[in-house]
Amino acid sequence: MSVFIDDDILMQVEKPARYTGNEWNMVKKDPKSKEISIRFAFCFPDIYEIGMSHLGMRILYHLINERNDTYCERVFAPWTDMEEIMRQKGIPLFALETKDPISDFDFIGFTLQYEMSYTNVLNMLDLAGIPIRSKDRTEQHPFVCAGGPCACNPEPLADIIDFFVIGEAEEVINEILDVYKRWKTGESDGITRENTGVKEENESIDDETNTTVKNGQTKGKSRESFLRMIAKIEGVYVPSFYEVKYNDDGTIKSIQPKSNEFPAKIRKKIIKDLDQAYYPEKMIVPYINIVHDRIILEIFRGCTRGCRFCQAGFIYRPVREKKPEKLVHLAEKLQQSTGYEEISLASLSTSDYTGLKELTEDLINNMSEKRVSLSLPSLRVDSFSLSLMEKAQSVRKSGLTFAPEAGTQRLRDVINKGVTEEDLLESVRIAFEGGWSTVKLYFMIGLPTETLDDIAGISELGEKVVSAYMATPKEKRGKGLNVTISTSCFVPKPFTPFQWESQDSIETLREKQKYLKGLIKSKYIRYNWHDPEISFLEAVFARGDRRTGEVLIRAWEKGCKFDSWGDSFDFSKWMEAFKECQVDPHFYANRKRNYDEVFPWEHIDIGVTKKFLQRENEKAYRGELTDNCRVKCNYCGATVFGGGVCYE
Amino acid sequence: MSNNSSNNSSNNSNNKVIVRIHFMRGDEVKFISHLDIMRTFGRAMRRTGIPVAYSQGFNPQPVIVFGLPLAVGVTSLAEYADIELTEAINPTALKNALNKELPAGLRILDAAFINDRKNIMSLVYMASYEIFVYVEKNEIINKGEVIIDKMNENKDEIIYKIKKLLRKDMITVVKEGKKGTKEINIKPLIVDLEIKFMDDLNVIKEKNDNRKIYKITAMLRAGGEANLKPDLLISAINKHTDLSLKIIRIHRTGLFINKDGVLEKPM
Numbered sequence: 002m003s004v005f006i007d008d009d010i011l012m013q014v015e016k017p018a019r020y021t022g023n024e025w026n027m028v029k030k031d032p033k034s035k036e037i038s039i040r041f042a043f044c045f046p047d048i049y050e051i052g053m054s055h056l057g058m059r060i061l062y063h064l065i066n067e068r069n070d071t072y073c074e075r076v077f078a079p080w081t082d083m084e085e086i087m088r089q090k091g092i093p094l095f096a097l098e099t100k101d102p103i104s105d106f107d108f109i110g111f112t113l114q115y116e117m118s119y120t121n122v123l124n125m126l127d128l129a130g131i132p133i134r135s136k137d138r139t140e141q142h143p144f145v146c147a148g149g150p151c152a153c154n155p156e157p158l159a160d161i162i163d164f165f166v167i168g169e170a171e172e173v174i175n176e177i178l179d180v181y182k183r184w185k186t187g188e189s190d191g192i193t194r195e196n197t198g199v200k201e202e203n204e205s206i207d208d209e210t211n212t213t214v215k216n217g218q219t220k221g222k223s224r225e226s227f228l229r230m231i232a233k234i235e236g237v238y239v240p241s242f243y244e245v246k247y248n249d250d251g252t253i254k255s256i257q258p259k260s261n262e263f264p265a266k267i268r269k270k271i272i273k274d275l276d277q278a279y280y281p282e283k284m285i286v287p288y289i290n291i292v293h294d295r296i297i298l299e300i301f302r303g304c305t306r307g308c309r310f311c312q313a314g315f316i317y318r319p320v321r322e323k324k325p326e327k328l329v330h331l332a333e334k335l336q337q338s339t340g341y342e343e344i345s346l347a348s349l350s351t352s353d354y355t356g357l358k359e360l361t362e363d364l365i366n367n368m369s370e371k372r373v374s375l376s377l378p379s380l381r382v383d384s385f386s387l388s389l390m391e392k393a394q395s396v397r398k399s400g401l402t403f404a405p406e407a408g409t410q411r412l413r414d415v416i417n418k419g420v421t422e423e424d425l426l427e428s429v430r431i432a433f434e435g436g437w438s439t440v441k442l443y444f445m446i447g448l449p450t451e452t453l454d455d456i457a458g459i460s461e462l463g464e465k466v467v468s469a470y471m472a473t474p475k476e477k478r479g480k481g482l483n484v485t486i487s488t489s490c491f492v493p494k495p496f497t498p499f500q501w502e503s504q505d506s507i508e509t510l511r512e513k514q515k516y517l518k519g520l521i522k523s524k525y526i527r528y529n530w531h532d533p534e535i536s537f538l539e540a541v542f543a544r545g546d547r548r549t550g551e552v553l554i555r556a557w558e559k560g561c562k563f564d565s566w567g568d569s570f571d572f573s574k575w576m577e578a579f580k581e582c583q584v585d586p587h588f589y590a591n592r593k594r595n596y597d598e599v600f601p602w603e604h605i606d607i608g609v610t611k612k613f614l615q616r617e618n619e620k621a622y623r624g625e626l627t628d629n630c631r632v633k634c635n636y637c638g639a640t641v642f643g644g645g646v647c648y649e
Numbered sequence: 650m651s652n653n654s655s656n657n658s659s660n661n662s663n664n665k666v667i668v669r670i671h672f673m674r675g676d677e678v679k680f681i682s683h684l685d686i687m688r689t690f691g692r693a694m695r696r697t698g699i700p701v702a703y704s705q706g707f708n709p710q711p712v713i714v715f716g717l718p719l720a721v722g723v724t725s726l727a728e729y730a731d732i733e734l735t736e737a738i739n740p741t742a743l744k745n746a747l748n749k750e751l752p753a754g755l756r757i758l759d760a761a762f763i764n765d766r767k768n769i770m771s772l773v774y775m776a777s778y779e780i781f782v783y784v785e786k787n788e789i790i791n792k793g794e795v796i797i798d799k800m801n802e803n804k805d806e807i808i809y810k811i812k813k814l815l816r817k818d819m820i821t822v823v824k825e826g827k828k829g830t831k832e833i834n835i836k837p838l839i840v841d842l843e844i845k846f847m848d849d850l851n852v853i854k855e856k857n858d859n860r861k862i863y864k865i866t867a868m869l870r871a872g873g874e875a876n877l878k879p880d881l882l883i884s885a886i887n888k889h890t891d892l893s894l895k896i897i898r899i900h901r902t903g904l905f906i907n908k909d910g911v912l913e914k915p916m
């Protein structure tokens with residue numbers, strides 16, 4: 002039975018269309034029909050406008066709905082005004098398509114895009130009436146799974162999520178749903194084992210898991226039996242089947258499967274050939290403005306550059322491109338099905354796309370008569386890209402973004418940001434001569450080896466940008482120079498060359514921000530900085546182990562949610578939670594690890610090897626650059642996937 | 650009241666092809682704001698591939714001028730818009746094509762060429778509404794007495810009080826505008842008003858025995874010159890009587906334009 006939401010309620014909340022669904026291209030199916038045997042709630046742990054902007058969600062929603070036996074529906078975190086009313090009136094969390102409570106579904110799938118959304122995962126489970134901890138769920142509850150970039154260190158959520166999908170879910174998800182259907186209709190475990198190629202029968206499940214089997218009411222249908230079946234699919238990680246042992250100093254001693262029927266290492270799944278991979282020809286067109294309210298065309302996955310702080314640059318390796326012809330065709334289809342007025346190219350670094358010129362020329366030709374504009378994010382600024390942007394009509398002459406990340410050449414070399422000051426100033430000059438006058442510069446503070454000179458370098462670079470403007474002839478440059486310097490705080494992430502590094506303390510980060518603020522004198526420069534408290538928590542949970550999961554639960558119990566939304570972030574509650582759980586956050590955020598330390602994510606195989614990352618870490622300290630994959634292979638380990646740039 | 654921006658100018662220039670559409674907004678889309686509905690129409694037009702005229706400037710949009718914004722939560726049988734085309738397309742074909750591309754709850758009922766010099770927005774003069782309201786029954790019991798309205802022989806206290814209020818010359822409300830709040834007299838904006846007790850109804854999905862429900866049928870001034878929104882009317886009644894009417898739903902039933910002094914339907 003779907004939930005009933007009185008008009009009264011919707012009249013009281015901000016943006017009621019977040020909760021009403023029925024958008025153009027929404028998939029409609031009859032969940033009561035015989036065909037539908039699986040119901041999947043795709044959950045994004047943030048509000049509608051953010052979740053709907055997410056490309057992965059858009060792809061997987063339509064991909065799962067391609068199946069006749071499954072209805073995939075969307076769920077977003079209700080904003081606090083709506084949540085309050087829902088709790089008051091006892092309205093459980095429901096899916097947008099049917100308004101059915103998701104506690105009746107077969108699967109609840111979360112996408113984990115940033116650590117600070119974890120409390121929303123808990124809150125959404127609770128609002129749905131589903132126990133927070135996996136071990137408290139019974140046969141009547143859905144399976145709770147998760148994927149996305151943060152799942153590369155799944156451990157903070159190990160006690161909460163039943164299973165994770167590591168890597169790209171497009172293929173794995175179908176395998177899982179196939180197994181589920183067999184499991185649900187009572188086909189025996191053995192059959193699937195043959196299918197998944199695991200022959201030996203293993204009885205050595207330990208006592209703890211055995212209890213779960215006994216509790217299973219329906220014959221052979223215990224939750225555990227299903228999880229055992231899927232644990233053998235490549236890319237699937239069932240945390241309850243793994244045991245973590247600790248050393249006396251609190252570091253991890255070992256992470257091992259409880260039975261040898263489960264893989265010791267869980268290798269991420271990738272789509273080898275993106276041109277062959279599913280990509281929807283339809284996308285939901287929301288009524289309300291969302292963050293990325295346009296057609297999103299994914300041009301490639303991965304990044305060849307290898308900036309040493311950037312997790313995305315390593316976990317999505319190897320780089321795999323889509324062919325321009327394929328993309329032009331897709332753009333056409335998507336434009337027809339959505340009526341969108343803008344197309345945006347999505348990737349980690351648009352300029353590195355080998356077919357950029359061909360693709361953009363074709364897109365601009367095809368789309369201009371339809372008055373569809375092209376937006377080109379993360380484009381390196383040079384004369385080619387500037388003329389492109391003018392043609393694409395997508396950038397108002399008001400804002401260009403540069404990300405030198407560090408203030409001096411020395412530090413840029415440490416992080417392998419292959420951009421020189423000359424490159425940057427040349428780009429800025431071209432931009433000013435082209436009439437641009439607003440420039441945003443992004444930096445990171447707290448990077449390994451950083452000194453106050455590097456901080457001073459940020460302000461000097463800002464001043465040089467101002468001088469470049471002043472040196473541009475008046476008749477060429479745009480009016481009203483506006484330079485914004487933004488600094489985020491460095492967060493060491495798993496599977497990067499900096500995974501061993503400590504994060505600067507909150508106090509140090511504040512001091513550095515203050516120091517930089519004092520140095521910036523020009524009236525043309527505005528300075529923005531990130532809250533180091535949030536970055537500190539990110540650093541804890543990015544590299545957290547299972548023990549940090551209790552802290553998440555405690556913080557949520559104290560009312561933490563929407564932590565990435567400044568106004569609802571309460572740092573003191575978080576610190577109380579750490580204390581009450583006797584977990585020292587500094588152990589995770591501010592401790593430098595030895596090369597031989599066992600990481601909480603040691604059992605996850607992302608392709609890139611620990612050895613390669615260590616080499617990169619050592620090179621960082623020597624200030625040595627590493628070429629990008631197209632210039633020369635650096636033997637990172639991603640060849641194991643048998644595709645992409647490594648084989649071009 | 651005329652708006653000078655290129656796509657909203659109050660004049661439909663002579664040589665342009667304008668199709669006026671009459672459409673409804675059902676429950677499915679009643680929580681979508683006016684701005685979002687405009688964007689929805691723009692995208693639906695793009696999907697049809699019909700040669701629509703585009704506005705100038707950085708973000709070209711199909712030129713569609715809407716009659717009168719509808720507040721969030723309100724349904725309507727009487728929405729109108731003018732669509733400018735670059736070549737003449739059979740209005741019925743346009744209607745059918747657009748209906749295929751509109752989400753559930755938005756439906757074109759009629760479409761026709763018009764050659765008004767002025768666009769729909771600048772012509773709107775009046776709108777009619779059905780407003781369903783309720784009072785809590787115990788509230789009525791507490792107040793006790795049943796008053797006999799001599800003029801209308803109406804034994805219902807609520808109806809009596811509202812009718813009595815409407816006989817006044819001044820009914821002031823505080824209206825929040827862009828430049829702060831100001832007090833206005835809405836009496837001249839109420840063209841006509843009927844109120845009726847509803848004993849049986851299906852206007853609400855949730856049955857609640859403690860509610861006494863009334864249907865107010867009102868003809869109110871609308872448009873750029875003078876405009877009274879139905880929810881403001883209800884708060885005015887609550888302000889000037891001891892009633893506390895609560896709105897269940899509002900439905901727009903008609904929109905009327907002033908064409909050289911004559912009131913008529915837009916098409």
Ligand code: SF4
Binds near residue numbers: 631639640646
């Ligand atoms: S194996 Fe070589 S080419 Fe492939 S991703 Fe790694 S460094 Fe790049």
